[in-house]
Amino acid sequence: MSIALLYERSEADEMGIKLTAQKLGIELAFIPFRKIAFSIFNNSYTAKTKGKNFTKIIEDSAVILNRAQSKNRRLQAGYLLEILGKKTVNSSSIEFICYSKLRTLLHLWKEGIPIPKTVFIPCDTLDTLKNGKFLHNEKDLADLFQEALVLDEGIIIKPDSATHGKGMLLSNNREELIFNIQETKPSIINPIGIVAQEFIKKWFFDLRIIVYKEKAKTPVCHPVALARGGLKDFRTNTYLGNAVFAAHLPSNIINLSIKSGKALAKGQETWLFALDGMIDIQDKKVIDDNQLRIELEKVLTAFEPVRKIKAEKYRNNEFTSWNYKLEKSFQNYMITKPYQKVKNIIDESIEKNKEHIIFHEANSCPEFWEHTRLIAGINVAIPLIKGAKSLL
Numbered sequence: 001m002s003i004a005l006l007y008e009r010s011e012a013d014e015m016g017i018k019l020t021a022q023k024l025g026i027e028l029a030f031i032p033f034r035k036i037a038f039s040i041f042n043n044s045y046t047a048k049t050k051g052k053n054f055t056k057i058i059e060d061s062a063v064i065l066n067r068a069q070s071k072n073r074r075l076q077a078g079y080l081l082e083i084l085g086k087k088t089v090n091s092s093s094i095e096f097i098c099y100s101k102l103r104t105l106l107h108l109w110k111e112g113i114p115i116p117k118t119v120f121i122p123c124d125t126l127d128t129l130k131n132g133k134f135l136h137n138e139k140d141l142a143d144l145f146q147e148a149l150v151l152d153e154g155i156i157i158k159p160d161s162a163t164h165g166k167g168m169l170l171s172n173n174r175e176e177l178i179f180n181i182q183e184t185k186p187s188i189i190n191p192i193g194i195v196a197q198e199f200i201k202k203w204f205f206d207l208r209i210i211v212y213k214e215k216a217k218t219p220v221c222h223p224v225a226l227a228r229g230g231l232k233d234f235r236t237n238t239y240l241g242n243a244v245f246a247a248h249l250p251s252n253i254i255n256l257s258i259k260s261g262k263a264l265a266k267g268q269e270t271w272l273f274a275l276d277g278m279i280d281i282q283d284k285k286v287i288d289d290n291q292l293r294i295e296l297e298k299v300l301t302a303f304e305p306v307r308k309i310k311a312e313k314y315r316n317n318e319f320t321s322w323n324y325k326l327e328k329s330f331q332n333y334m335i336t337k338p339y340q341k342v343k344n345i346i347d348e349s350i351e352k353n354k355e356h357i358i359f360h361e362a363n364s365c366p367e368f369w370e371h372t373r374l375i376a377g378i379n380v381a382i383p384l385i386k387g388a389k390s391l392l
């Protein structure tokens with residue numbers, strides 16, 4: 001019985017998992033989930049693409065690393081394979097929680113982990129009545145949000161299941177709030193109602209923290225986080241062109257991260273999360289924004305060679321040589337003065353405000369090969385593969 005990697009498209013993360021498995025001497029089977037027709041009938045099943053029969057491969061796989069990128073496809077893949085008798089990492093019960101920001105926050109809140117004040121109203125902006133007319137709910141929704149959250153401090157509206165900062169809207173006055181509520185429509189990334197959240201004054205960065213557990217071992221939090229930062233937008237996702245830094249984690253944040261992992265894993269034997277957290281820095285900034293902006297511009301210039309290599313197209317058989325170039329470019333970036341300077345600002349800010357950590361999201365299938373591995377120094381493929389192996 002072996003381990004299989006289920007994926008949609010073979011990209012850097014998936015090729016990185018393959019390469020890591022080779023280095024660890026572990027054989028992986030591959031399941032290109034999107035291309036397979038699953039048939040169920042009379043107590044048996046088949047799994048076939050147009051050119052290949054995957055039924056035996058799936059039968060022979062005991063544990064599946066579920067790396068389908070879209071949340072819906074991942075949830076369906078995990079559920080389907082668990083019904084076929086497989087163990088999955090992460091499990092579909094974990095995927096169900098992480099699919100929704102609200103469900104994630106509910107579990108963290110229940111365990112007493114600090115989260116942003118969050119308000120969920122299961123009502124859509126616009127209702128269609130039986131007579132075909134529309135009922136506008138935006139003013140009522142805005143009133144309810146304003147009752148619970150302080151508008152002057154900022155209210156964020158976020159699609160419950162979105163990623164990459166998509167659909168994230170910040171309002172600072174009533175007009176913006178009404179406009180932003182009108183912008184939210186039921187969709188695959190926002191199935192019901194509206195989720196709003198207090199705006200956390202995190203200054204310019206947030207943290208991505210890796211926590212994981214192998215069967216029969218204690219959970220681990222990697223002591224260095226990936227900090228993502230910039231002043232152009234309140235969203236710090238790397239996808240939006242923000243810069244990346246290694247951030248040292250104080251022990252209280254490590255402990256809270258492990259507690260968060262356990263709260264979301266709900267007793268599963270093996271799991272891995274990339275937690276998103278913010279430090280509520282408020283006005284305790286160690287340098288002023290204008291100075292910081294100049295430093296961040298220099299950092300982005302130093303990052304340019306990395307960005308160029310990241311954007312290069314390469315064939316599957318060129319992955320190893322591309323990866324080598326990528327590693328070198330990150331090493332060069334991390335020894336530049338602007339990088340070091342901003343990294344120190346981040347480390348100092350975290351240490352001074354470590355009691356003000358707030359967790360806002362958990363990613364169950366994080367991207368890791370480029371930023372997290374080369375900046376925070378953890379190859380997530382290793383705990384993933386070892387976690388899968390511990391379930392065999």
Ligand SMILES: Nc1ncnc2c1ncn2[C@@H]1O[C@H](COP(=O)(O)OP(=O)(O)O)[C@@H](O)[C@H]1O
Nearest residue numbers: 116162163164165166197198199200235236361
């Ligand atoms: N309550 C908040 N206060 C301040 N900034 C926030 C808040 N929620 C999200 N953000 C910013 O927006 C980014 C995206 O939000 P997040 O909830 O992580 O959704 P996703 O990454 O799935 O799009 C975060 O990385 C953070 O920088």
Ligand SMILES: [Mg+2]
Nearest residue numbers: 164165276361
């Ligand atoms: Mg996020």
